Amino acid sequence: MISVKEAKNIILKATQNFGVEEIPFLKSVGRILNEDILADRDFPPFNRVSMDGIAIDFEEFSSRLRSNRQLNFKIEGIQGAGSEQITLKNSENCIEVMTGAVLPKNANTVIRYEDLEIENGFAKIIPEGICDAQNVHPKGKDGKVGDLLIKQNTKIAAAEIGVLATVGKSKVKVAKQPKILIISTGDELVGVDEIPLEHQIRRSNVFTLVSLLERLHIPSEAAHITDDKPILKQKIATYLQEYDVLLFSGAVSKGKFDFLPQVFDKLGVEKLFHKIAQRPGKPFFYGKTDKCNVFGFPGNPISTFVNCLAYFYPWYYKSVGVEVEEETAILAEDFAFKPNLTYFLQVKLSYKFGHLVATPITGNGSGDLASLVNADAFIQLPNDKNEFKSGEVFPIIRYR
Ligand SMILES: Nc1nc2c(c(=O)[nH]1)N[C@H]1C(S)=C(S)[C@@H](COP(=O)(O)OP(=O)(O)OC[C@H]3O[C@@H](n4cnc5c(N)ncnc54)[C@H](O)[C@@H]3O)O[C@H]1N2
Ligand code: MOO
Ligand SMILES: [Mg+2]
Numbered sequence: 001m002i003s004v005k006e007a008k009n010i011i012l013k014a015t016q017n018f019g020v021e022e023i024p025f026l027k028s029v030g031r032i033l034n035e036d037i038l039a040d041r042d043f044p045p046f047n048r049v050s051m052d053g054i055a056i057d058f059e060e061f062s063s064r065l066r067s068n069r070q071l072n073f074k075i076e077g078i079q080g081a082g083s084e085q086i087t088l089k090n091s092e093n094c095i096e097v098m099t100g101a102v103l104p105k106n107a108n109t110v111i112r113y114e115d116l117e118i119e120n121g122f123a124k125i126i127p128e129g130i131c132d133a134q135n136v137h138p139k140g141k142d143g144k145v146g147d148l149l150i151k152q153n154t155k156i157a158a159a160e161i162g163v164l165a166t167v168g169k170s171k172v173k174v175a176k177q178p179k180i181l182i183i184s185t186g187d188e189l190v191g192v193d194e195i196p197l198e199h200q201i202r203r204s205n206v207f208t209l210v211s212l213l214e215r216l217h218i219p220s221e222a223a224h225i226t227d228d229k230p231i232l233k234q235k236i237a238t239y240l241q242e243y244d245v246l247l248f249s250g251a252v253s254k255g256k257f258d259f260l261p262q263v264f265d266k267l268g269v270e271k272l273f274h275k276i277a278q279r280p281g282k283p284f285f286y287g288k289t290d291k292c293n294v295f296g297f298p299g300n301p302i303s304t305f306v307n308c309l310a311y312f313y314p315w316y317y318k319s320v321g322v323e324v325e326e327e328t329a330i331l332a333e334d335f336a337f338k339p340n341l342t343y344f345l346q347v348k349l350s351y352k353f354g355h356l357v358a359t360p361i362t363g364n365g366s367g368d369l370a371s372l373v374n375a376d377a378f379i380q381l382p383n384d385k386n387e388f389k390s391g392e393v394f395p396i397i398r399y400r
Pocket of ligand 1: 188202204206252298366
């Protein structure tokens with residue numbers, strides 16, 4: 001049996017690049033960018049008027065102010081957003097300008113309508129607090145053409161979509177997603193729409209796995225195989241050829257019908273480990289062939305759930321080039337756990353005085369899938385201690 005740390009190292013060494021694809025930018029939310037996004041022009045691309053009002057030559061305004069002359073400026077024209085730049089022909093005049101317009105040539109300062117009185121084609125400036133170059137957002141102030149706006153390997157979200165649109169990237173290169181099949185095993189499992197007999201239960205792990213993959217924007221397919229060795233062998237042989245990743249739930253422990261480890265062995269899946277010193281999720285199997293990565297999650301629902309988060313997620317993120325920072329939280333209550341195993345304890349997260357705090361949620365072991373609903377995360381308690389004190393800080397894995 002290996003430690004959680006060793007298991008994670010093995011998994012992170014076995015990551016795989018699935019290549020790159022180009023997709024419409026609006027379909028890219030949640031995907032991992034596979035190119036740098038550069039500014040295709042200056043930001044803003046022209047001296048942008050940032051208030052509705054008039055544009056003037058500040059020099060003219062301040063010389064009139066100094067010599068106590070009237071501050072009436074004849075309106076020469078109008079410059080709206082989206083029209084070509086016009087020119088202030090006479091510096092004694094002004095041009096009406098709208099937010100988003102190009103600042104007219106020969107003008108350098110914008111006075112808001114609120115600071116004007118307009119009458120008979122003249123704008124009279126109320127002189128309080130007017131400064132040179134005010135209300136102009138200068139060309140290139142936010143970024144220059146060629147500047148790096150979004151780094152490769154960024155996870156695309158709404159903020160990135162706006163930038164992609166602005167620079168005209170209607171198609172964007174992203175890391176290709178692995179092709180994944182989720183397989184449940186077990187004679188006791190029936191479909192969601194079926195009424196289980198006394199000795200049966202409905203399949204649930206496949207659907208939690210589908211949803212955990214959806215969080216990563218990975219589409220997946222699902223299959224079910226009964227505890228029948230020849231059928232398992234025949235079907236898995238095909239799946240190993242067709243998919244990049246197989247996520248199994250169940251049939252990896254010590255039971256008479258836990259056939260998967262033997263079947264994997266027969267089919268040439270190289271075992272990288274089987275069993276981790278942790279609870280829940282101890283009998284986890286991980287192996288691979290040249291083409292396919294095989295995650296054999298233990299069947300108890302919380303075991304499948306936590307192992308997907310603790311091992312498949314980091315494997316995926318590393319495979320597509322994303323660095324994920326470890327998150328920690330403060331344990332809110334004393335907690336004791338005797339076995340010499342890393343314990344993934346379910347916790348409810350909250351903030352206390354600005355610090356993230358984790359309150360233990362006690363369920364009834366790894367079969368108690370309903371208890372997942374009452375928690376937000378797992379806190380990872382190390383195996384080198386039995387007593388964990390309120391106020392101590394440990395890594396967490398969130399699922400909300
Ligand atoms: N003698 C031992 N028995 C067990 C050990 C052990 O070390 N020695 N380990 C226990 C631990 S820990 C776990 S976890 C389970 C793992 O079992 P398997 O991976 O072999 O899974 P199954 O036997 O197929 O099922 C276990 C449990 O989970 C339910 N299950 C399975 N698949 C689904 C699904 N898709 N949806 C909902 N529920 C599912 C299944 O009905 C069983 O109740 O083994 C312990 N035993
Ligand atoms: O690892 Mo098992 O998940 O403790 O029930
Ligand atoms: Mg079993």
